[in-house]
Amino acid sequence: MNTMSVTVTPARSATAVADARETARAFLDRFVRPIAAEAADSVILVVSELVTNALRHGGGTCTLNLNTHPDGIEVAVHDRCPQGPRMRTPDLSGGTGGFGWPMVNRLAHATAVTRLPSGGKTVMALIAR
Template identity: 40%
Template sequence: MRERHTTETAVERHGTDRARQPRPGKPAEARRAVERAVTERCRATRTPCDADALSDAVLVASELTTNAILHGGGLTDFRVDVDGPSVRLSVSDRSDALPVVREPTDPQGRRRAGGRGWPIVCRLARDVRVSDLPSGGKCITVVVPLV
């Protein structure tokens, strides 16, 4: 499997330690899955949840699932794993195309709608990896710090 890195650091694969979640049909379901996973882990470890860090992780999940639905031909897999002081999210879609940063204006100078999601993901995630899937499409895996 060919992997394309969008940052200099890559996420280590941990095989089966990531929990497969029911595939969300919409970004709101992805947000709830991340909230649930993080708050359950905080409760189980009796550690406080940082509300700002949780908000970052929820926003990243929302942006990744929205992009998969709108630009990636549909969401094909979704995983969330809280691993110590971070949350690992993996979102797969049907498209082989890499995410791109779009200019905020078109060639005529008019403001474009959208185009802010991928920069948000790259800014909030510590690690970002885009991998081709054997059956086509891609998987984007990110790690968002929770502290």
């Protein structure tokens, strides 16, 4: 199993999310058995969404963990906010969002939110290869 962990900070950095996407691309490029292009695109989208939300709502820093499994790629983002993402009606006119968590759930084979005993949470999405 391949694994990679990176701390993404600070929340105000204009390049933090782009850096997280590049980290995910580099991780995917290391595979001996490459994954399908559509699956790789899904991993990048999920990384972007989960890191963006963690930086926006999770206390300013987050940790991105990427792991391979026989049937998929696990994207896990840890932050300091105990409140998990929630489904809500997307805002089509006001720009307040609501699109990300439904998108993550459509792209992922499975998702989970785990509250951490020390505070905060981990949001995990498993993307099929």
